[in-house]
Amino acid sequence: MNIIKTEDYDELSEKASEIIIKLVRNKPDAVLGLATGSTPLGLYKRLVTDHKEHGTSYKKVRAVNLDEYIGLDKAHTQSYAYFMRKNLFDHIDINLNNTYIENGTATDEQAECERYDGILGRFPRDIQLLGLGSNGHIAFNEPGTKFDSTTHIVTLADSTVKDNARLFKDISEVPRKAYTMGLKSIMQAKKILLLANGLNKADAVAKLMYGKPTEELPASILYNHKDCTVILDQEAASKL
Numbered sequence: 697m698n699i700i701k702t703e704d705y706d707e708l709s710e711k712a713s714e715i716i717i718k719l720v721r722n723k724p725d726a727v728l729g730l731a732t733g734s735t736p737l738g739l740y741k742r743l744v745t746d747h748k749e750h751g752t753s754y755k756k757v758r759a760v761n762l763d764e765y766i767g768l769d770k771a772h773t774q775s776y777a778y779f780m781r782k783n784l785f786d787h788i789d790i791n792l793n794n795t796y797i798e799n800g801t802a803t804d805e806q807a808e809c810e811r812y813d814g815i816l817g818r819f820p821r822d823i824q825l826l827g828l829g830s831n832g833h834i835a836f837n838e839p840g841t842k843f844d845s846t847t848h849i850v851t852l853a854d855s856t857v858k859d860n861a862r863l864f865k866d867i868s869e870v871p872r873k874a875y876t877m878g879l880k881s882i883m884q885a886k887k888i889l890l891l892a893n894g895l896n897k898a899d900a901v902a903k904l905m906y907g908k909p910t911e912e913l914p915a916s917i918l919y920n921h922k923d924c925t926v927i928l929d930q931e932a933a934s935k936l
């Protein structure tokens with residue numbers, strides 16, 4: 697695990713953007729595993745600026761997302777599908793037909809998991825971007841998730857519902873269920889890039905750095921990945 701400590705969120709976002717931009721320039725048809733949440737927003741802004749100023753093209757890139765709330769249509773402003781369009785896809789030249797995310801309103805939930813696993817199998821990811829939940833989750837793989845999990849349906853931990861409530865009008869609007877890429881599928885990416893910033897991630901980061909792989913801390917599976925980079929800001933690294 698390669699740990700990069702940065703001064704602040706800006707530097708973290710800058711370093712992360714350098715990694716993605718370099719990959720896309722070297723491999724124009726790269727498959728990017730992307731994430732939602734507040735953490736990658738600075739990175740996405742930089743990808744957009746770079747695309748506009750330097751012309752880095754995403755025409756042949758494929759983007760595969762981690763997770764989606766169950767019950768939210770892709771047009772819902774809190775859906776992760778909407779988040780990706782608003783914060784990245786609408787501002788770069790990616791073909792939306794080459795972007796993939798679980799369908800939050802699929803009628804057959806089990807079939808949806810299988811469909812998504814098929815997509816993950818068809819498009820091996822060159823890199824998987826991850827944020828970190830305050831409880832150590834990655835994607836929506838909550839503590840206790842099996843390390844050999846593939847795409848599945850989760851009931852969100854109370855702490856996750858609380859963490860994500862800030863983005864909704866009221867906590868009662870936060871969906872309790874979601875689809876998530878599983879831990880085994882995350883590990884299949886050639887490279888992993890985990891970003892964590894802010895004090896509310898410091899405990900999870902400390903547990904991650906001082907512990908051993910355990911299903912109680914989903915992010916700890918990343919120890920077993922041969923090419924994993926973790927970028928932290930000072931606050932997230934403050935308990936190390």
Ligand code: GLP
Pocket residue numbers: 731732733734735736762763826827828829830834835836856860
């Ligand atoms: C959410 C998402 C994760 C995300 C994490 C951290 O629940 N499902 O993919 O990485 O929590 O979110 P944030 O970046 O907003 O702190």
